[in-house]
């Protein structure tokens with residue numbers, strides 16, 4: 001679904017990604033793991049066109065998207081849920097969701113908005129009860145649900161998520177990860193999940209990639225990574 005080849009990203013003299021190559025399989029969940037500063041967020045931002053690579057390629061379903069504007073990449077079927085959620089606090093739940101589908105043309109929007117609301121409220125019932133409330137009144141877990149819901153309003157085939165478990169209670173994380181599993185298995189959405197919470201991420205992922213200091217150090221089946229003792233200690237911290 002996504003082919004990343006020899007991606008290099010620098011910030012001034014610091015190298016954040018150093019010849020990163022990886023394949024993200026269609027309809028799978030791929031977990032990107034690693035410590036603080038490993039380059040996980042930079043990888044997602046680069047795929048979404050928010051950061052330009054110094055070298056390398058990002059290919060989405062055979063289309064080279066390297067350097068395309070972010071809104072163009074969304075139109076090609078990719079949505080991104082950034083770290084710390086990025087919902088607009090002063091807007092209602094419903095208006096935040098509407099923003100997710102805004103880039104579509106008027107007719108398409110009219111046809112799909114109601115179905116989009118139904119899908120999001122079905123996946124996240126707490127949002128349905130609070131659809132007219134301001135986002136600032138939501139709990140952390142509900143805000144994360146809203147951020148994912150907003151991305152789904154764009155009807156993506158690929159969903160990028162940056163640390164969705166950050167700061168949430170374990171039972172809320174389990175609820176959100178179960179939805180990610182459902183999106184992948186039942187709706188065929190390809191998920192690229194950046195997480196520091198390696199244990200939870202590997203429990204729902206099909207494959208895992210470990211980054212360290214901007215380089216890919218391990219890739220493999222999630223079940224293998226979860227049990228590899230040396231990885232657990234050195235890179236994953238559990």
Ligand code: ATP
Pocket residue numbers: 011014015016034035036037038039040041042043196
């Ligand atoms: P975290 O889990 O802490 O978010 P990460 O694995 O997502 O870490 P990145 O945020 O991608 O890592 O950062 C990779 C490296 O690039 C780090 O050394 C970071 O300090 C540096 N970096 C990230 N963004 C910038 C920026 N805008 N300007 C300068 N350096 C940056």
